[in-house]
Amino acid sequence: EAGVAQSPRYKIIEKRQSVAFWCNPISGHATLYWYQQILGQGPKLLIQFQNNGVVDDSQLPKDRFSAERLKGVDSTLKIQPAKLEDSAVYLCASSPLTGGTGANVLTFGAGSRLTVL
């Protein structure tokens, strides 16, 4: 099966500019996650969707970050305006809704590396 697709792979912007990242999960996966991974740290959850509804966005800096999954398939994460500390890799992951251990396994995309200058 095709994996989780993300674009762009790399993006360099100046602070106060805006940026958007796109994610297409594995076909049939109801749950989609956006994680932020700063260099040398583990991934940190930003937002979790189930179908097109938000399950958890408690760690999303809502003054500058927004995310949507309008049709319950692909998703977009936006940052506006960007700050220097937003430099990180933005990882998208998906998982199925049901089914034993498989339901618990998150499959990650290759990530979008953001550099804010």
Place this chain on the structure above:
Amino acid sequence: GQNIDQPTEMTATEGAIVQINCTYQTSGFNGLFWYQQHAGEAPTFLSYNVLDGLEEKGRFSSFLSRSKGYSYLLLKELQMKDSASYLCAVRSLRGRRALTFGSGTRLQVQP
């Protein structure tokens, strides 16, 4: 909240065995995961424990003790390609499948 601790770096020799420890604190534990992440790549799933004991999968094994809040990942017959970061992650009942990750252990395998 959740707290996950693992060593920052480890070094081991090709062909040897290495154990990477992870301790965690969480309310409503619902599974512990290990992921491997090569530099510049996505994390990939290695193992999953929800009950106490050892899960073996080829050269990799993972152990869980829920009462101690402790897990380890055991890598046998180390190969150079095992040089990567190893991420310990916990799922809580409240988390609705989302994982909370530790900072990762960077393993360097030397010839």
